[in-house]
Amino acid sequence: MPKAYASTVIDLPAERVWAIIRDFNALPSWAGHMVARSEIEDGLAADQVGCVRSFHTHDGAHIRERLLALSDLERSYVYNFEKTPFDVQNYQATLRVTPVTDSDRCLVEWWTTFDCSPADAASWIRTFADDVFGGGLVNLKKHLGSA
Structure with a gap:
């Protein structure tokens, strides 16, 4: 199972980030490089486990992701693709x-594991690690004034 990983250090307290x-x-506010607009379906709260984030990228792609776990103690959340x-x-x-x-x-760490054809694994690892997660973390730092 391939794994894509990106991380960065931000010069702000963990609680603030x-x-x-x-x-x-909140992806459009801090990861604006990839997300044009986003909404949580069915009127659920954005921190309710099981809620679905439905968003569109700037190139028009529609993605739905389900929040599987959220921990304030560990300052983390886990999600999957419902539609991609x-x-x-x-x-x-x-x-x-x-x-x-x-x-x-x-x-700040962001990673994923996934399945794909073995021939495509390196390409998907680069896409997720560099473009999606890496780009998102760069924009997070800019958003926080820490870049």
Whole structure:
């Protein structure tokens, strides 16, 4: 099962960064490079496990993701694809914020595991790690004024 991973250190406390990304529907505000608009379906709260985030990318693709777990203690959430234009299966991603204990900074990690054809694995790893997660983390830092 391939794994795509990206991380960054942000010069802000973990609680402040988690307050921004905890909102499962906040992608357009901090990851605007890829998400044009987003909504939580069926009027559910954006932190309710089981809610579905339905969003459109700037190129018009429609993606639906279900929140599988959210932990304020671990400052993390886990989600999967319900609908995607990507040719992958069993996609499950985690976004986590961890304090750096010797300073007032934090480590933000974003990763996924998924299934795909072996011939496509390297390409999907690059797409998710570099374009989606890496680009999202760069924009998160910009949004927070920490870039």
